[in-house]
Amino acid sequence: ETGVTQTPRHLVMGMTNKKSLKCEQHLGHNAMYWYKQSAKKPLELMFVYNFKEQTENNSVPSRFSPECPNSSHLFLHLHTLQPEDSALYLCASSRRTGTGGEKLFFGSGTQLSVL
């Protein structure tokens, strides 16, 4: 176990549903990330939070809404998704450092299917 827990493991939702993905880290890290892993595409960085502040939004559609209430929890709220949003959504965390090169620790992901 990496110390990063994601729930649920699997999620099936219709295009009109609203759901949320949850990520929790027990490592004392200050930075948290959402990545999207689609079939036959490299992992794409979606959002970065550092000390609860969003520092990166990689041109993600507004139907994805992140929330970081504290340094240990990260949510991804989903609404009116499209079938092409079906993918594995991975959460990660890392220590804050001024020098860079810190390892990212990943959760096991949520496999999302949009019908």
Place this chain on the structure above:
Amino acid sequence: AQTVTQSQPEMSVQEAETVTLSCTYDTSESNYYLFWYKQPPSRQMILVIRQEAYKQQNATENRFSVNFQKAAKSFSLKISDSQLGDTAMYFCAFMTPLLEGAQKLVFGQGTRLTINP
């Protein structure tokens, strides 16, 4: 923008053999980090090995080692004495620090490695 290319979509070797996975990247930065991550069927991304660009010495972790050629922008992973548990997707990744201490990882497309008994 940084890009990472893994030219081998799939590889297959026999148990106990040595296998090398290739990775090239493109960047104009001088200070960066390179990683290999492994993703088994459990889907969890697991760090295999890390290399600082300013270090000329190649990183090693037990059976895993890298061949880092900075001028050629090449970062290959060698797995010695391969084991069945090494079967996984392997991702090469390039990291640059973001402002305020977070990190940005850019991944390659991955290589699916199968170790056969």
